[in-house]
Amino acid sequence: MIPKGKSSAKLKVQILAGGISHERDISLKSGRRVADALTDIGATVVIREPDSKLLANIKKDAPDVIWPCLHGASGEDGALRDILALSGVPFVGATGDSARLAWDKSIAKILVAKEGIQTPASVTLPKETFRELDADGVLKAITTSISLPVVVKPAKSGSAQGVTIVRDSAELSRAMIDAYVYCDVAIIEKFVDGTELAISVIDLGAGPTALPAVEIEPLKGNFGYDERYIAGETNYYVPARLDAVVLERAAYVAIKAHEVLGLRHLSRVDLIVDAQGTAWFLEANVQPGLTDTSLMPQSILASGNSLSSAYYSIVEAALRTKGL
């Protein structure tokens, strides 16, 4: 259960939304939704772009808390969070260092695997590797070691942008190119067939808690960009239609990943549960999407909380980290 936010507190919250990233549009939508929810519960909210006026706006708005509702590099790679830390104003979500670890999927996989959590076999390669070595030979070595199907994805990206499931080796080079247009480093990961889950984690100071798992059933195959952001393209089951023991293990994986990566206040961990019930860690999201089709709001509502109350609790938790 998420502790109820105290609406009488009337905190001043500055939401950062937009930014320069491939997910700018999603960020703007998330930011507006969070602003609406916080306004409903009595907070004073202002939405700002993270631009050249960032520090001036922080000074001008004098917020109690900043919520960087930014997706993609402009908010999740850690840089902006370091600047927010310098400003001295408490902010929602991971610190710069933790964000850096989670934002790079290849690093996150290594750290989570060290805790005994399963993550699909993968190879992480910068594009220079293919240029300097024999690209065909490298691809063949990869498909020999990690048999098809594989998932090719940018090491640092979100919203499934640049992600391809490759079932035929002839499609692999195109998939690599499509990943490299988003990021200079790509991950080729063994595809795990199973039930796709998103588990949101709330962490308000007394330890992380997993919210009900959302099971994702895209109606046309993959859970790509369109399936994420066009209502009606995907069925969501909350909680997931899985055995309680399996769900418990999946929740453990999500909480462990949140802890290992040092995340704060909120996160979302994406997993696949295979036919044997094994939960495979795929990635952790520092600032989960909070749009009207996003996964975390569904989990919050399924947990019996209102979005307003949950978001306000998150803001209050951030306020308690002031000076930390």
Place this chain on the structure above:
Amino acid sequence: MPNEQQHVTNLDSWLDSYAARAETLAVSEVRALFSVVSRPEVVSLAGGMPYVAALPQDLLAKAYNDMMKEKGLLAIQYGGGQGDLKLREQILELMALEGIHASVEDLVITTGSQHGLDMLAGLFLDEGDVVLAEGPSYVGAIGIFRHYEAHIEHVYTDHDGMSPEALQQSIDKMKAQGKKIKFLYLVPNFANPSGVTLSADRRPAILEICKREHILIIEDNPYGLLYFDKPVPDALRSMDEDGIVYLGSFSKILAPGFRVGYVLAPPAIRDKMVLAQESALLCPSSFTQMMISEYLANADWQGQIDTFRGVYKERKDAALSAMQEYLPNLETTRPDGGFYLWVTLPEGIDSKAMLPLAVKELVAYTPGTAFYGDGTGQRYLRVCYSYPTPENIKVGIKRLANVINLQTDLMETFSNTGR
């Protein structure tokens, strides 16, 4: 198995209630990427926005004040479904500049010419009907035709515009397939996206073919008055009254925020358009029509169009010069007016797939696929030079060159794989 507390949702309670054509209205990832163009760091060569800063605001302020003083109550009242009579009379003068002589009775004012096109599509298109269009063609028209579930048949177009021979071949092909052709959609002057103009020689040939085949022509002409050095050939509508519906707009010669366009149609079509407009909107905005009418009556609107021509010519020159400097090996059109260059990329480069890289490098363009209804156009992109300053155009094309080089390098890296 689902338990009692389990909730299943597709996040749209009305998914089963939509009309089938709602399927044609999808948000795209490319559209989402364009969100970054509002950031000042990004040079946008993407959207076809007029440079409205070249329009002195005091001209509009005066028109507004005079209009409110003289016709304030009328301006905020409902108007007629066909549009304001005085404005229609003034539009006749405007169209005369392109050789069109018509009756004020046959003009219908619309909420931008886009709305006129949508009404025409609604009047003429059933599912599966064929629309013939240039290849490439205007993205906004393609969206409308798709929404009415038409088949868009692109006709080969070169530096002189649509090829009459290719038009005949496309007609024959559609007829052989038993398909019903409803109209030919053309942007004959400084076309969006190609920038090319239908040559004077080809105009009568296109008309003759359509007349013989009993195919209506929709002539969409938002850019015709924005020539750089010499006027375009007279409008197709100046050569034929019954076989052509002519669309005009104030968006490019004044400002798009007014949302005022117009349609000149044969009487029977005009009647249906007025009824369609009354059904959908009751009437176009009295307020913006009267504003424009006042502006046309008392401001030097022809001088203002000259100003726009100068601005766009300077930007076109900047764009072509930057193309020559940074991308000398790429083929581009060299427009004599309007807003656009149409660029052919090196073999194998897909402009849509490359767009995320461009966003990363802080430049935006429109991928060629947007301008084809059949999924082709990957090898092309549209550069719009109307809005950025000449300095920014140079910066943008320099960045674009870097993007193309990076993508070419990436393609070459993987060119010998998968054998």
